[in-house]
Amino acid sequence: MKLALCTDVLAGLSFPAMLDKVKSYGITGVEMTAGGWSPCPHVNTAALLASVQERDGFRAELARRDMNIVALNCSGNPLAPGELGEKYTHSSYQTLALAGKLGVKKIVMMSGLPGGGPEDRIPNWITSTVSWPDYMPGVIDYQWNAVAIPWWRKFAHEARQQGVEQIALEAFPGQLVYNPSTLLRLRHAVGDIIGINLDPSHLMVMGADPIAAVRKLEGAIFHVHGKDARIERGLAEVDGLLDYQPVTATRTRSWNYVAVGCGKDLQWWKEFFSVLRMSGYDGDVALEMEDLTMSVEAGLQTSIEALNATLSR
Template structure:
């Protein structure tokens, strides 16, 4: 396994300064965003696609530092029915095409989440039993069969055209694909190019065991995010793990995203990476630093140190 970082956490740095900092940290690669919810601080996707000279200069800066692009990331909701979805679909297409130009084989993104019925304006994450009311069964069928699967069939076709080999879908909340079971539903429909970006942090607060998930996924693990979460004592015990407070309200939340090692100890992380390697995954691990309980720099340095000690080389 090789260690990279999701570079949005260093969005205050210029492209070249960010690359220099990655070298200082001992990283081997970068996972950079090309759009979606991110402002894409380091990847001017449209400019690079339009100008071969800029594209060549962009790649040269990486080569000069011995860094690789672990993946291009375009996380967002391309299935949103409004202007947001239109933008995210455009960003997704451009990022896939840019990956083809750069020779990057992996796209990290999210499955998207549609509304529950034609004409609805708000995406609907159905996580309650569809027995009550039974109309939820029709809503899920609409989301999957009428919206998501046709869209993903088109994305797989585009990836074939430009030479992208893998989609790694993050098991994020408020997405149609949010755990291994939902990943396999999409994968079975559109093919093995679609796999999971196995991010333990989201599975922790959903009550799942990421190590068991890794065993179940096997070759469907397409990417790993090094990201931890902590269930907050005394709060989750009272209110459970469903949490609607903003992420900045760390002191009152039942769970928080934290630096690697601040939620689960290094023994846990060693076992996690060992099992992922045992199941056949021997590729990039990208640090995603979203800990709001400490400074960004402290979170990055602590997480890099923890991951360097635990990934399976």
């Protein structure tokens, strides 16, 4: 396995300065956002698509530092109703086109989330048992069979046309694909170009065991995010893990994203990577630093030290 970095955490730096900073950490692989929710601080997708010279200069900055793009990220909600879904659908296809022109073989996305029916104007995430109220089975059927599967089949076809080999979906709360079972459902319906971006932090905060998930997902793990979470003592025991407070409310939330090693200890991370390797994954682990309890630099240094001490190389 090889350590990479999700570069949005260094959004305040220019593209060349960001690459220099990443290289100073001893990291040569980058995951950069090219669409979706992110402002895409280091990838001007429209300009790169429009100009061979722009693309040549972009590649030259990477090459002179002996660095490479491990994935382009385009996490948004292309399945949302109306203009929002259209916006993120366009962004997703633009990212595919750019990946094709840059020779990037893997893109990281989220599945998206439809409305609950054709007349809905906002996405609807069903997390309760569908046995009651009785309207929910119809919602699930609509979201999967009328919206998600047709959209992803069309997108997967275009991905193959662009030379993209892997679409790594990040299982995330508030998305139709939010755990291993829903990922495998979409993979079964669309094809083996669909796999998971295994971010253990999201499974942790839903009460799942990422190490057990690795075993279920064997053969379908395309990408891994190095990201930790901490269940906050004295808070989760009272209100549980379902928490819609903003992530900035770190003091009162029942869980928080934290630097690697500040949630699970290093022994846990060693086992996680060992089981990943045993299950056949030997690819990139992209550090995604979203700890709001410390400075960016402290979070990066803490996480890099922890990952370097635990990765199965």
